[in-house]
Amino acid sequence: MDYAGLDYLNIRFPVDRPLTESERAARYKQESSSNASPMDFLSVIKFNSNSIDLVDRWYPIKGFNTWFGTCVVLGGIFFATLIIAAFLWAPETNERSALWFMIIILLPISLGLIWGGWWLIRTECGRYTHYPMRLSRKTRQVHFFRQNGTVLTVPWDSLFLTLGESKSPLSGTTYDLRAHVLDDDDETVRDSFSLGYPSPLGNAESIDKFWAFLQPYMEAEDGVEKTWHHLKENTGYLVPVDNRREGWRWSIARSFMLGAHWPYLQLLFSPFLGLNALGRMLAMSTSKIPQWPEDVERESQPEANDPYVLTWRDNGPLGWWELYWPLICTVVGVGAFVGVIAWVVSGLWR
Missing domain, CATH: 1.10.287 (Helix Hairpins)
Structure with a gap:
């Protein structure tokens, strides 16, 4: 799977280097909007008029290494x-x-x-359940929860945002919205992280869609209202990891969401996806919940009368195709996997 940037696997993003020409050519400038259809790719944890929280690039595939x-x-x-x-x-x-x-x-x-x-x-168990990012519209700061538990804070306007590209033997070429922290010379990359990651199946156009979702929130005058309507009308779910571990239901649902539009493919790949769900449950149950520093929490709290507040508690219930069909696929897939292994082992012992 695509674990680019994960320190535990020593696949760090290259830093202490000059920007490349391809990064300059694919830059997303803060003041420039996109004409693509906005998509959040199920990456929002919570939302209000002051800030928006996003999951990291490794969250969607968590469980595979386990x-x-x-x-x-x-x-x-x-x-x-x-x-x-x-x-x-x-x-x-x-x-x-x-x-x-x-x-x-x-x-x-x-x-x-x-x-x-x-x-x-x-690399997944005993770590953190996820590594969130918080974009503050109020202070125009971006907070990134690092893998070692520290927090990187950088001004939104100083980030060099570009189309990131990574290659993996299993997932091929993947793309993300890469955020570079530059040195004072505006040329040397000192730190990097993924601000947005559609999925291992996403393409370069997916980043345009994510930018069309994210950029208005930070830049447009009506960005809060526009983003709120998008989340209410198009997303369906916010990621249920705000100050909590995701439950087993969400672990199953999230593992199968890559094939949400193809139930027959979910069944076909159920051994892989079902094992991923079990691995995800184990990884989540053994990991710590990330906690923002007090000053970050204080500046990001919604106002008492903020009408644009959304959390996982506003999610609708998981239905048949979101939970119960993936649950059946998990039982079938894991059962088939165990059956094959038992057959192979019994043959070796003869």
Whole structure:
């Protein structure tokens, strides 16, 4: 999956370098609006007249490293057990040298798989449930919750915003709204983060749509009202992670939302998506809830009479296609996966 920029995987965005010509050519200027149809790509946590909170680029795919790492750990344990059992209980034969080969060469590989799988699990479990961003229309500041728990605060008008591009073996080329923090020379990139990320399936045009959603809120005179109407009429859901962990229902629903328009594909890919839902539940349950510093919270509080306040509590209920069909797919997919693994293991033990 696309984990570009994740420090735990050492896939950091390149910094301490000059801006490239392609970044300059694809720049989104704060005062320039987009003619694309606005889309928020299910990235808003909460909203009011003073600020808007967004999820990070890794939130939509959270759970993948957990379930994949768990499979790697279990596979490593299984093969290590086979090797040790074969060495200890195999009868004395002329093939004893092959058993020593397994102990000296294959056992360390199995132990390496266990370590590698655990390392993958730890990139999501025991961390933070998400790494939010807060855009303050009131103070024109952008707050970014870093992976180490610190907060980067930078003026909105000083950010160099451009089309970011990343490549992943599994998801191919992906795009995001990349925010660069520049040095005093307005040329050298000192820090970078993704301000918007449609999904691993998004394209360059998706960033135009996200900019058409985000830019009016910070720049247009009627931006608050326009953004509020978009969220009320087009989004349907705000991400339920404001000062809480998402529940198991949302973990299932969010894992299957990439295929929300294709129920048959949800069923076809249910082993993958169902395991991702389980991995997501585990990652969320073991992770800390991010907390903004007091000064950031204080400046972002809505006014007492603010009519433009939205949180996850304003969400409608998850219906059949949002929850119950994905729940069925999860049971079917995980059951099929476990059945295949049991069949393979039983064959190896014969």
